[in-house]
Amino acid sequence: MRALASVLLVACAPRFATDLEAQLESEVIALNQTVRRLQTEVETCKTTMPPDRLYAELTQVFTGTEVEVTRTGRVTRLRVPAAHVFRAPGQSSLRDEAAMTIDLLGTALAVNTEHAVRIVGHTSDRSLPVDGDRPFASHLDQSLHLAAAFTRALLSGADIEAERVEVAGRGSWDPLSSNDLPSGQDRNHRLEIFLTPPDA
Secondary structure (H helix, E strand, O other): HHHHHHHHHHHHHHHHHHHHHHHHHHHHHHHHHHHHHHHHHHHHHHHHHHOOHHHHHHHHHHOOOOOEEOOOOOEEEEEEEEHHHHHOOOOOEOOOHHHHHHHHHHHHHHHHOEEEEEEEEEOOOOOEEEOOOOOOHHHHHHHHHHHHHHHHHHHHHHHOOOOHEEEEOOOOOOOOOOOOOOOHHHOOEEEEEEEOOOOO
């Protein structure tokens, strides 16, 4: 009897292994499909979450201006061309027209006190200008200088706690366009302002 059971087991083993492999393969395919569906839902959730009040206010205020307002999940991002804010590339003196942008942003941040603020300067790779008597050491130095100048103007004109604001620079490392043309250089020379609520 044992000999017969051993013969049957040996004869059925390859078929049993094949059936098990097929079942496991089906389960792996189903799990991969579930993972892809969940990843899609997460990405959709990031863009379909209801915007917070600050995003809605800034979108309304800056519609039709050079300031671009977007969001990723709950984080609001403002993209401001440097030419909109500063008199010339590399200079920290503000244009008169920038006062309105700074005032509108400052008012919104003074009302929405829970948002952390991160101001990031970006440059193109064009030759480094001289600001007064001091040449910039690098594009990173220039981008930090521009972000700091904008931050000083924002903090001096609005009731915003300095602890809420972080200043950073990316130099020419994160371009939006090719630097081969002046239009691309102008687009890359910018400030990006990230406004993050505590629940983001």
